[in-house]
Amino acid sequence: MHLGAPAHAENTPVAVADNTSLPLASASASAAPPATTLSPPGADTLRKCELSKLFFLDHYFDLLTYLDARKARLAAFKRDMAARTPPPSSGADVLATFEQEQEAAWRYFCGKERAHLRKRRTRLRLSNFELVRQIGQGGYGQVFLARKRDTDEWCAVKKMNKHLLHRLHEVQHILTERDILTRVGSPWLVKLLYAFQDMESVYLAMEYVPGGDMRTLLNNSGVLRQEHARLYVAEMLTAADQIHRLGYIHRDIKPENFLIDASGHLKLTDFGLSRGKLCAEEIAYLQARLETARQAPLVHRTVKERWQIYQSIQREEVRAFSLVGSPDYMAPEVLQDVGGRGYDHAVDYWSVGCILFECLAGFPPFAAASSDEVWRNVYHWETVLERPVYTGADAEFNFTDEAWDLVTRLLCHAPQRLAKLADVKPHAFFSGLPAQWEQLRADATNPLSRGVTPPFVPRVADPRDTRYFDNFEDPKDMAMYKEVHARQAAHKEKEGASASDGTPGAPRSAFIGFTFKHSGARSGSI
Numbered sequence: 001m002h003l004g005a006p007a008h009a010e011n012t013p014v015a016v017a018d019n020t021s022l023p024l025a026s027a028s029a030s031a032a033p034p035a036t037t038l039s040p041p042g043a044d045t046l047r048k049c050e051l052s053k054l055f056f057l058d059h060y061f062d063l064l065t066y067l068d069a070r071k072a073r074l075a076a077f078k079r080d081m082a083a084r085t086p087p088p089s090s091g092a093d094v095l096a097t098f099e100q101e102q103e104a105a106w107r108y109f110c111g112k113e114r115a116h117l118r119k120r121r122t123r124l125r126l127s128n129f130e131l132v133r134q135i136g137q138g139g140y141g142q143v144f145l146a147r148k149r150d151t152d153e154w155c156a157v158k159k160m161n162k163h164l165l166h167r168l169h170e171v172q173h174i175l176t177e178r179d180i181l182t183r184v185g186s187p188w189l190v191k192l193l194y195a196f197q198d199m200e201s202v203y204l205a206m207e208y209v210p211g212g213d214m215r216t217l218l219n220n221s222g223v224l225r226q227e228h229a230r231l232y233v234a235e236m237l238t239a240a241d242q243i244h245r246l247g248y249i250h251r252d253i254k255p256e257n258f259l260i261d262a263s264g265h266l267k268l269t270d271f272g273l274s275r276g277k278l279c280a281e282e283i284a285y286l287q288a289r290l291e292t293a294r295q296a297p298l299v300h301r302t303v304k305e306r307w308q309i310y311q312s313i314q315r316e317e318v319r320a321f322s323l324v325g326s327p328d329y330m331a332p333e334v335l336q337d338v339g340g341r342g343y344d345h346a347v348d349y350w351s352v353g354c355i356l357f358e359c360l361a362g363f364p365p366f367a368a369a370s371s372d373e374v375w376r377n378v379y380h381w382e383t384v385l386e387r388p389v390y391t392g393a394d395a396e397f398n399f400t401d402e403a404w405d406l407v408t409r410l411l412c413h414a415p416q417r418l419a420k421l422a423d424v425k426p427h428a429f430f431s432g433l434p435a436q437w438e439q440l441r442a443d444a445t446n447p448l449s450r451g452v453t454p455p456f457v458p459r460v461a462d463p464r465d466t467r468y469f470d471n472f473e474d475p476k477d478m479a480m481y482k483e484v485h486a487r488q489a490a491h492k493e494k495e496g497a498s499a500s501d502g503t504p505g506a507p508r509s510a511f512i513g514f515t516f517k518h519s520g521a522r523s524g525s526i
């Protein structure tokens with residue numbers, strides 16, 4: 001109780017989380033002032049609570065480890081000096097020289113300590129990184145391969161324009177991504193090393209994953225052999241399970257979001273859509289898509305037609321962006337439950353089911369000639385989902401019964417869907433994998449091995465080698481991003497117009513709590 005609080009405060013009813021008022025001392029309850037009930041905290045308040053908790057934990061951990069490291073350095077210095085002390089019988093000039101050396105060493109030691117302190121106090125900024133080259137283009141900014149100048153750490157720096165994020169109502173997504181990335185301690189998920197900002201942009205410096213993404217691997221291989229698909233799908237499910245354990249639904253699982261690390265294993269990234277709730281703009285977007293999907297007649301296409309259409313779209317290689325995740329991999333309940341509250345993590349298992357289908361068939365199950373048609377196919381998924389049957393020389397591409405059975409247990413109504421790792425593992429499709437499942441799990445703490453050797457292990461000559469990424473200096477590669485660039489240019493133009501008519505940009509408070517340094521960077525040598 002507060003020292004200055006009036007005595008009757010002890011009898012004051014207390015509002016508890018479920019809005020029930022409980023009198024602490026019932027005898028004088030009638031004399032007590034009326035109960036003030038608290039409404040449940042909103043998502044923003046909860047996030048701020050969580051951030052403050054993490055901030056203080058982090059702050060004190062950092063402070064204590066820093067002080068320990070500082071004491072240890074001082075003790076080492078003293079030990080070193082004591083070891084060098086000349087015997088007491090030494091002549092006066094030897095002792096005088098030693099004293100001078102001691103003073104010089106102390107000055108040098110103090111100088112280094114001051115430099116450590118300065119470094120701790122400096123704000124992170126882009127100039128602390130050497131941007132080697134662009135390796136990716138997202139809907140809201142670019143990704144660069146970068147080297148942190150003082151620590152020589154290699155990272156992928158994602159740079160996003162604050163005004164664009166604000167204008168597109170994407171601030172919440174990027175904060176979610178930052179929050180998830182800071183909590184990640186799994187080799188199956190991309191780690192965040194640093195997060196920082198300046199007036200124009202926010203930056204996420206993530207661990208650099210050098211082998212490109214699963215989309216490029218699928219485009220280059222056409223279809224995968226079943227044993228390879230089996231391992232990749234097992235890894236995808238393991239990665240999805242890790243994000244579910246953190247209490248999030250990924251909601252945008254697609255081949256582009258699985259990156260291939262130096263040992264050939266997958267890492268899931270892009271957690272921007274993992275927030276449970278949809279914003280008003282996303283709901284409006286989904287409503288419009290749902291209406292179109294409902295009204296337009298379904299176009300019946302054979303499996304072969306769908307394969308051909310998908311191949312020609314892939315040849316055109318235009319990277320498309322969607323506000324609410326990729327429709328090709330989106331579960332129907334996301335499209336139909338526009339409020340975004342009536343579905344759970346099972347939607348991620350649907351997405352992995354679509355990728356499994358694509359690994360074995362060469363096209364995702366609802367592929368179509370236009371995005372409207374894809375949305376329509378997802379809406380009518382029960383009619384559209386078909387087992388591809390090939391004859392003659394192509395018969396080798398037919399799904400095995402186990403593979404098809406797993407597809408239909410992932411691409412089905414949510415209540416019937418396999419949506420737990422423990423339920424998927426015993427499926428016959430994984431019958432060659434039991435030991436490997438165990439290794440995937442058991443080695444989850446060893447980021448390099450993770451048990452099994454994957455079918456493709458990238459070969460990179462040195463850390464600057466970006467051969468598995470698009471070349472952003474090549475006009476041919478750049479053509480793939482014309483849709484994104486046009487969208488960004490249109491927004492920039494609008495931004496210019498609103499700046500001149502006085503419409504406010506992103507408020508400074510929007511990115512509070514964004515800054516982050518991984519623990520190794522703080523408690524290491526500094």
Ligand SMILES: Nc1ncnc2c1ncn2[C@@H]1O[C@H](COP(=O)(O)OP(=O)(O)OP(=O)(O)O)[C@@H](O)[C@H]1O
Pocket residue numbers: 135136137138139140141142143156158190206207208209210212213256259269270272321469
């Ligand atoms: N940690 C990383 N290591 C290596 N490459 C990366 C990393 N993160 C992203 N990339 C590359 O940058 C590309 C774009 O990534 P980003 O997460 O910005 O975009 P996105 O998911 O396509 O878009 P959006 O931000 O609109 O969701 C990825 O497809 C990948 O090729």
